[in-house]
Amino acid sequence: MGNNCQVHGAFSWCELLTTDTESAKHFYGKLFNWALEPAPITGLDYTLVKSGGEKMGGIMAIPPAVEGEPPCWGVYVTVDDVEATAKLAVEMGGKVLMPPHDIPDVGRFSVLQDPQGAMISVITYLPKAN
Secondary structure, eight states, X not given: OOGGGGSTTOEEEEEEEESOHHHHHHHHHHHHXXXXXXXXXXXXXEEEEEETTEEEEEEEEOOGGGTTSOOEEEEEEEOSOHHHHHHHHXXXXXXXXXXXXXXXXXXXXXXXXXXXXXXXXEEEEOOOOO
């Protein structure tokens, strides 16, 4: 994840939720020549996606909370304040589909829906240790 990804409003991560992670890893790994590696996340089978040596996304099984939904790619946009962004989205006619909550060792995120129904995730990353 490059430095520009830490800027408010920047697209910073993409994530595939799928019903068949092994097939998806084979397909996308070969299609785009992505490097794929298991992520050290306790209790979650998550695969990191790297392009040009940079982490840029992940692949995981569709979680139980949205079971039955079709496989899809989602995107994350970096924001300075997840709670303030979620509140503003609602004020502007959007919805909060997943309230702000923490991803251990990563940051805080929320899933929003715009007034037309499109979904997007917002995230504030934890500061990087030097």
